[in-house]
Amino acid sequence: MTIIESLDHEGRGVAHVEGKTIFIEGALPGETVEYSTFKKKPSYEQATATKILKPSFMRVTPRCPSFGLCGGCSMQHMEAGAQVAAKQRVLEDNLWHIGKVKAEEMLAAIYGPPWGYRHRARVSVKYVRKKERVLVGFHEKRSSFIADMESCEVLPPRISALLMPLRALVEQLSIRERLPQVEVALGQDVDVLVLRIMDPLNEQDEALLRAFADRHRVQFFLQSKGPDTVQPFYPLDAPELNYTLPDFDIVMPFRPTEFTQVNPDINRVLVRRAINLLDPKPGERIADLFCGLGNFSLPIARRGADVVGVEGSASLVQRAQANAEVNGLSARARFVEANLFETDAVGLKKLGHFDKMLIDPPCDGAAEVIKALAEDGPQRIVYVSCSPATLARDAGVLVHEKGYRLKAAGVVNMFPHTAHVESIALFEK
Numbered sequence: 127m128t129i130i131e132s133l134d135h136e137g138r139g140v141a142h143v144e145g146k147t148i149f150i151e152g153a154l155p156g157e158t159v160e161y162s163t164f165k166k167k168p169s170y171e172q173a174t175a176t177k178i179l180k181p182s183f184m185r186v187t188p189r190c191p192s193f194g195l196c197g198g199c200s201m202q203h204m205e206a207g208a209q210v211a212a213k214q215r216v217l218e219d220n221l222w223h224i225g226k227v228k229a230e231e232m233l234a235a236i237y238g239p240p241w242g243y244r245h246r247a248r249v250s251v252k253y254v255r256k257k258e259r260v261l262v263g264f265h266e267k268r269s270s271f272i273a274d275m276e277s278c279e280v281l282p283p284r285i286s287a288l289l290m291p292l293r294a295l296v297e298q299l300s301i302r303e304r305l306p307q308v309e310v311a312l313g314q315d316v317d318v319l320v321l322r323i324m325d326p327l328n329e330q331d332e333a334l335l336r337a338f339a340d341r342h343r344v345q346f347f348l349q350s351k352g353p354d355t356v357q358p359f360y361p362l363d364a365p366e367l368n369y370t371l372p373d374f375d376i377v378m379p380f381r382p383t384e385f386t387q388v389n390p391d392i393n394r395v396l397v398r399r400a401i402n403l404l405d406p407k408p409g410e411r412i413a414d415l416f417c418g419l420g421n422f423s424l425p426i427a428r429r430g431a432d433v434v435g436v437e438g439s440a441s442l443v444q445r446a447q448a449n450a451e452v453n454g455l456s457a458r459a460r461f462v463e464a465n466l467f468e469t470d471a472v473g474l475k476k477l478g479h480f481d482k483m484l485i486d487p488p489c490d491g492a493a494e495v496i497k498a499l500a501e502d503g504p505q506r507i508v509y510v511s512c513s514p515a516t517l518a519r520d521a522g523v524l525v526h527e528k529g530y531r532l533k534a535a536g537v538v539n540m541f542p543h544t545a546h547v548e549s550i551a552l553f554e555k
């Protein structure tokens with residue numbers, strides 16, 4: 127039995143027992159719990175709460191029956207508002223302990239509906255020969271096994287309701303042992319399921335897929351090898367996947383395997399906030415680094431500024447250019463392919479002078495870009511981050527070496543019930 131002192135960055139309760147730190151899954155600060163250790167090291171232990179003797183006021187009953195087993199969520203036992211507050215603390219702690227910086231203003235957190243928010247997901251599939259049945263779902267915690275889940279609360283209800291019919295479908299296919307994954311990509315007008323198939327389908331399989339698509343109103347794509355092999359299968363006349371940014375009168379077509387933000391409702395608010403902080407004006411020249419399909423670049427152009435989007439994936443550069451055309455913005459939006467993890471001052475200078483910059487890197491952050499910023503670098507930088515640790519590291523360099531102030535920072539609850547912290551920060555010279 128022990129008392130939980132705090133919450134760590136992965137949403138685990140932290141306690142100290144005889145000088146040892148114990149990280150306890152499923153336990154909240156202030157609670158008295160019994161626990162069972164599954165990993166023992168000389169200085170710490172990892173454990174799971176087995177009995178909550180004194181519950182926290184933040185505790186709620188997890189909505190999903192698979193919570194605790196499925197590795198998809200780690201915070202459903204905590205009230206949604208308290209989750210956001212905990213993430214805000216993670217952001218502030220990281221900024222201070224890693225970057226030695228404090229934001230002049232903490233922005234109000236951006237959050238939206240806590241359930242049914244995932245419009246993109248990669249679901250694993252496994253035929254269990256012994257039981258002659260198929261599992262379709264996310265991996266169990268700390269395991270390569272697939273959770274035996276019948277529904278999922280973070281997927282939109284219509285998609286969650288497809289998990290069991292999908293099991294039944296795969297069970298009937300001749301290639302049921304050669305279909306390891308289904309990728310879900312949801313758009314405004316169509317729901318796409320991309321089946322990863324290791325062997326070709328036979329005629330009967332094809333007929334089963336068509337019947338499923340008609341019945342459940344989805345479009346199947348097939349992927350036989352790498353991402354280049356993703357092709358629509360049925361129906362071929364379905365509308366194209368897209369999402370919209372109504373504040374900017376923008377429509378964004380995309381292919382099912384192209385990067386898009388997982389939570390389209392929060393993405394709209396995130397884009398609005400990023401653009402408000404950046405405040406693009408006609409006549410300004412603005413860089414959008416790690417621009418993807420132009421999620422921020424096109425709203426910047428819509429505000430009248432000239433934007434240069436830089437992106438590592440050639441296909442996303444093409445997609446961004448095409449999306450600029452679709453939205454009548456190609457005169458003000460240009461896209462360049464470059465590896466921003468290998469850039470330096472010379473590489474960045476070749477892109478020309480920028481008044482302002484938006485950076486939205488993958489979790490590794492943007493160390494090389496930040497290092498490459500010159501004396502006459504942008505006056506204002508808006509940094510969108512999926513990792514508070516790398517944001518804090520980069521913020522430290524911006525503030526202590528490059529002459530910027532951290533004007534504001536705040537969390538964006540893009541992934542409710544997970545410990546994942548998305549955030550946004552504003553830097554100014």
Ligand SMILES: C[S@@+](CC[C@H](N)C(=O)[O-])C[C@H]1O[C@@H](n2cnc3c(N)ncnc32)[C@H](O)[C@@H]1O
Pocket residue numbers: 385386387416417418419420421422436437438439442464465466467468486487488512
């Ligand atoms: C977090 S996503 C952001 C995309 C876009 N801003 C959006 O909101 O949809 C990060 C992007 O960085 C790109 N990327 C990853 N590594 C890169 C690299 N080394 N150089 C340039 N871009 C890279 C990815 O392809 C992806 O589009």
Ligand code: SF4
Pocket residue numbers: 190191192193194196197198199264275277278279280281543
């Ligand atoms: S990811 Fe879905 S199935 Fe897994 S715990 Fe979260 S809500 Fe439940």
